[in-house]
Amino acid sequence: MTRSFIGVWLVGVLLGGVAHAQSPEEEWGGLPASSSVPQPPPPVVEPPRPPPLNAPVLSAPTSGTLRPRAEVLSRARPAEPRNDVSMFGGSALGGAGKRGQAVLLGFPLISVRALFGLTERFDLGVGFDSYYFLMNEPRVVARLGIARNENWAFGATLEGGYAFFTQRAPRESRGSRWLTGRRNINLSPALIGSYQGSSARAARIFLELRYTLALDTEPYATDPLVGVPPGVLPGHNVGLKGGAELPLSAKTSFVFLFGFDVHGRAEDSVVMPSASLGLVTSL
Amino acid sequence: MNWFKRSMVVGAVAAAMSFSACVPDGKGASARASGSLALTNDDALVYAVDSDNNELIVFNASSREVAQRIPVGRQPARVIIAGDDTAFVTNRGDRSVSVIRRGDGAESTRIAVGVEPTGMALTPDGKTLLVVSATALDQTEQGLLTAIDTGTLQKKWEITVGEEPRAVAVIAGNRAMVSLYKQGAMVEVDLGKGTVVNNVGQSIYDAANATRISGSASIPGGGGLSTFRPRAMADLIVTPQGDRVFAPVVWAREDAIARRPTTAGGYYAAGGPCNIGAVATAGIVTVDTSASPQPQVDDLTSCFSTGTNSDTKDFPASTLASNASGAQPIQGPTVGVLDPTGEWLMVLSRETRNLAFMPAWKRTGTNIDFNSTGTSIRSVENVEGHGADGLAVSKDFTRAYVYSQFDHQLEIFEGKGADQGARIEKIATVTVEDRSNLSPELKQGRKLFFDAKNTALSSAQTNVACSTCHLEGREDGHVWQFPDGPRQTPALAGRHLLSTAPYHWSGEFETLSQFNVHTITERMGGSGLSTNSAQQLDSFIDQLPLAENPLKTAMSTEAELRGKAAFEKAACGTCHTGELLTNNTNADVGTAKLNVTNPDNGLVTRNGFNVPSLLGVGRTAPYLHDGSQLTLAERVLSNVGDKHGTTSLLSSQEKDDLIVYLKSL
Numbered sequence: 010m011t012r013s014f015i016g017v018w019l020v021g022v023l024l025g026g027v028a029h030a031q032s033p034e035e036e037w038g039g040l041p042a043s044s045s046v047p048q049p050p051p052p053v054v055e056p057p058r059p060p061p062l063n064a065p066v067l068s069a070p071t072s073g074t075l076r077p078r079a080e081v082l083s084r085a086r087p088a089e090p091r092n093d094v095s096m097f098g099g100s101a102l103g104g105a106g107k108r109g110q111a112v113l114l115g116f117p118l119i120s121v122r123a124l125f126g127l128t129e130r131f132d133l134g135v136g137f138d139s140y141y142f143l144m145n146e147p148r149v150v151a152r153l154g155i156a157r158n159e160n161w162a163f164g165a166t167l168e169g170g171y172a173f174f175t176q177r178a179p180r181e182s183r184g185s186r187w188l189t190g191r192r193n194i195n196l197s198p199a200l201i202g203s204y205q206g207s208s209a210r211a212a213r214i215f216l217e218l219r220y221t222l223a224l225d226t227e228p229y230a231t232d233p234l235v236g237v238p239p240g241v242l243p244g245h246n247v248g249l250k251g252g253a254e255l256p257l258s259a260k261t262s263f264v265f266l267f268g269f270d271v272h273g274r275a276e277d278s279v280v281m282p283s284a285s286l287g288l289v290t291s292l
Numbered sequence: 293m294n295w296f297k298r299s300m301v302v303g304a305v306a307a308a309m310s311f312s313a314c315v316p317d318g319k320g321a322s323a324r325a326s327g328s329l330a331l332t333n334d335d336a337l338v339y340a341v342d343s344d345n346n347e348l349i350v351f352n353a354s355s356r357e358v359a360q361r362i363p364v365g366r367q368p369a370r371v372i373i374a375g376d377d378t379a380f381v382t383n384r385g386d387r388s389v390s391v392i393r394r395g396d397g398a399e400s401t402r403i404a405v406g407v408e409p410t411g412m413a414l415t416p417d418g419k420t421l422l423v424v425s426a427t428a429l430d431q432t433e434q435g436l437l438t439a440i441d442t443g444t445l446q447k448k449w450e451i452t453v454g455e456e457p458r459a460v461a462v463i464a465g466n467r468a469m470v471s472l473y474k475q476g477a478m479v480e481v482d483l484g485k486g487t488v489v490n491n492v493g494q495s496i497y498d499a500a501n502a503t504r505i506s507g508s509a510s511i512p513g514g515g516g517l518s519t520f521r522p523r524a525m526a527d528l529i530v531t532p533q534g535d536r537v538f539a540p541v542v543w544a545r546e547d548a549i550a551r552r553p554t555t556a557g558g559y560y561a562a563g564g565p566c567n568i569g570a571v572a573t574a575g576i577v578t579v580d581t582s583a584s585p586q587p588q589v590d591d592l593t594s595c596f597s598t599g600t601n602s603d604t605k606d607f608p609a610s611t612l613a614s615n616a617s618g619a620q621p622i623q624g625p626t627v628g629v630l631d632p633t634g635e636w637l638m639v640l641s642r643e644t645r646n647l648a649f650m651p652a653w654k655r656t657g658t659n660i661d662f663n664s665t666g667t668s669i670r671s672v673e674n675v676e677g678h679g680a681d682g683l684a685v686s687k688d689f690t691r692a693y694v695y696s697q698f699d700h701q702l703e704i705f706e707g708k709g710a711d712q713g714a715r716i717e718k719i720a721t722v723t724v725e726d727r728s729n730l731s732p733e734l735k736q737g738r739k740l741f742f743d744a745k746n747t748a749l750s751s752a753q754t755n756v757a758c759s760t761c762h763l764e765g766r767e768d769g770h771v772w773q774f775p776d777g778p779r780q781t782p783a784l785a786g787r788h789l790l791s792t793a794p795y796h797w798s799g800e801f802e803t804l805s806q807f808n809v810h811t812i813t814e815r816m817g818g819s820g821l822s823t824n825s826a827q828q829l830d831s832f833i834d835q836l837p838l839a840e841n842p843l844k845t846a847m848s849t850e851a852e853l854r855g856k857a858a859f860e861k862a863a864c865g866t867c868h869t870g871e872l873l874t875n876n877t878n879a880d881v882g883t884a885k886l887n888v889t890n891p892d893n894g895l896v897t898r899n900g901f902n903v904p905s906l907l908g909v910g911r912t913a914p915y916l917h918d919g920s921q922l923t924l925a926e927r928v929l930s931n932v933g934d935k936h937g938t939t940s941l942l943s944s945q946e947k948d949d950l951i952v953y954l955k956s957l
Contacts (some may be wrong), residue, residue, distance in 0.1 A: 231658075236689050
């Protein structure tokens with residue numbers, strides 16, 4: 010009970026912290042890119058009234074200022090930077106010192122990621138995946154941008170982690186191993202392709218094909234008298250995920266992912282769907 | 293970055309929680325062999341003790357041949373192998389432990405212990421051998437736990453641990469658990485201090501009967517309000533971490549049993565724990581021992597159908613279903629082992645001659661449907677031999693060995709295939725030449741006595757053997773609430789049954805044949821034995837040896853002689869007379885029970901109870917037909933109205949002497 014409470018509290022703190030880190034103008038309820046809207050121009054001094062003619066009489070404005078027309082406002086706004094902060098797309102962060110973070114809440118996993126740009130094409134970072142604290146896996150993440158143009162990006166990632174399970178493998182029935190297909194040591198290369206439109210707020214759509222080598226360091230005999238298995242038992246999973254990063258600003262996006270994993274171990278679920286919702290930011 | 297830091301803290305905390313959940317507390321001494329079988333550390337040799345032949349049989353595991361036959365003491369019961377492959381054998385009929393070094397053709401020495409030694413365990417460092425004996429040398433009420441230095445082969449200490457200890461297992465924290473066979477209880481022993489620190493018998497009972505004890509009025513989904521108590525706790529199986537022990541038991545129903553027609557399986561089929569099995573149903577008691585021992589036992593009254601015992605529990609179902617759908621009947625669990633990783637529990641049942649496999653830490657998985665069947669057994673393999681009481685698994689967990697005493701044979705099972713195609717096959721049977729002088733009639737009678745699968749004896753709904761209640765031909769100390777009244781299981785061993793007609797507590801059966809027909813057909817639901825088989829069974833029962841009594845000596849003590857005089861003075865000898873200490877008549881001793889659900893019937897209220905023999909009475913507690921007096925002292929001192937002997941004539945000293953005399957019989 011205490012452990013469950015701590016878990017719920019930690020999730021709350023985690024998400025609360027993310028929300029708190031947003032600047033007021035970037036609150037989730039705010040209008041997109043409201044911070045970049047320029048202030049209206051200063052009031053225009055009314056010109057001297059012309060001498061009366063037989064011209065038609067126009068009604069006078071009701072206030073002492075002139076409201077700028079919409080097209081004028083649009084022309085006055087400076088060009089918006091495009092959101093290039095991608096944590097799940099095929100492009101790297103884009104240079105040394107750049108960074109990005111993501112938090113995902115979903116099924117079967119909750120995840121956090123932090124990436125740091127080392128070069129134009131290469132990011133390195135850390136992450137943490139958890140099946141609601143029944144499986145907890147700190148991970149190391151590397152991403153390589155292989156090719157990109159203005160809209161398309163193609164990259165590869167490699168993630169590796171050590172998972173800690175609250176239950177030992179033989180004592181678990183349909184638990185975190187069955188759901189996630191993961192074991193004690195997991196190594197996951199993936200290929201990612203993504204597309205982003207040209208506009209400043211264009212969504213970044215991505216598709217990821219991932220293979221996971223899951224090494225079980227506590228294997229057990231799944232059947233009576235079949236023998237004690239070797240100390241490390243490999244397992245193989247393949248997953249396909251798609252989703253989109255939906256920019257809220259130049260630095261922050263909503264993200265959602267849907268997909269499924271196919272698990273190679275007989276004792277795991279054959280196919281497990283996954284879904285996540287979260288936030289990507291470079292703040 | 294604050295949230296990022298927090299997320300890292302989350303990970304660290306979660307990882308710490310994961311670690312803390314997995315750290316075992318200390319070590320135990322796990323055995324992958326139990327009972328009459330053991331394997332050398334390299335798995336090259338299989339050792340089996342043969343009780344009829346008084347030998348340690350050495351099999352070559354690869355050639356599957358008998359390599360050696362080494363004489364040991366009388367009635368060798370169990371064998372255990374030390375780290376240097378020294379074999380220790382408990383000689384049940386010789387109050388000793390034989391020591392046999394690997395490669396030797398004879399025992400090196402013999403160590404004296406208590407009476408009827410059986411279970412053994414080695415401490416994890418291999419320096420101490422623990423041996424339990426059914427009784428001490430100077431009393432019958434308490435058994436012994438003896439610690440022996442395996443280097444010097446000298447006793448280090450010896451303590452009494454309760455009534456009739458049978459098995460011992462070393463658990464984490466330099467402690468041991470000892471099973472009390474008849475009581476179905478366990479005691480915890482501090483090996484450092486050599487003291488008993490805990491008895492978990494009551495907490496096992498309370499867990500098994502939680503609903504009834506809590507006073508719940510009705511149970512949705514069936515199951516009734518029966519209560520059950522464990523007995524026949526023959527073995528203790530400890531995990532490699534020493535954090536859990538499993539004990540095979542037989543659950544015995546305590547509340548009133550209704551009469552059922554033979555077509556419904558006889559009235560021993562009148563409802564077992566969770567409506568599984570019969571009034572006596574095989575089971576497993578789990579006790580977690582990482583800290584103070586905590587029983588993990590299903591609530592047998594409320595049953596699985598109420599959700600109280602969900603399939604998310606992390607211990608095996610407490611019943612080994614005797615008639616669950618698709619399963620083999622299981623009765624008479626005798627010994628068990630765990631695989632070397634401690635995840636698969638295997639229980640060998642003598643009376644149904646099979647080997648059950650189940651996960652040790654969960655009740656789900658392939659072919660396990662706890663919610664429908666109430667059991668967590670994965671598969672059951674038939675064993676051919678009768679009297680199976682030895683089980684061992686190879687280090688690589690690909691082979692299981694079973695030794696059967698009555699057929700003197702070793703059966704070897706091997707796992708084949710993997711995953712969906714995994715199966716178990718018997719690959720060999722090695723039979724040992726029987727050189728004992730037991731008659732064929734007695735051998736066949738013994739097989740019948742211990743047979744719960746023979747439909748001539750027992751119905752498919754009942755699956756009980758004579759030995760299910762008359763444990764080893766003795767008794768189980770249980771009082772059954774039968775339709776004719778409360779009836780304690782009487783001891784058969786050493787009572788020379790053929791000479792003590794009539795039979796039953798009410799004495800309504802003039803011949804043993806009549807009694808057999810009634811018990812086998814009406815109670816056990818069997819179709820009935822042939823005349824020849826009935827004679828074999830009767831012959832075996834008649835020749836069962838008396839339980840050994842350390843107080844029975846060639847020369848009576850002065851107190852015993854005074855007690856014998858008191859026995860006559862109180863007119864005990866009027867009924868308990870002759871060589872067998874019974875006049876084979878009925879006597880009213882004022883103990884009839886009328887205000888219970890199943891009151892004593894008219895036969896006994898009119899005629900009294902059949903006078904039982906007093907031979908070996910010191911080891912047959914509790915006493916009287918309803919088990920209402922727990923000790924002989926209680927029996928002698930609480931005799932209201934002199935209805936059961938004129939004990940009022942005796943002085944306190946004479947009563948004490950009388951008790952001493954009774955214990956010496």
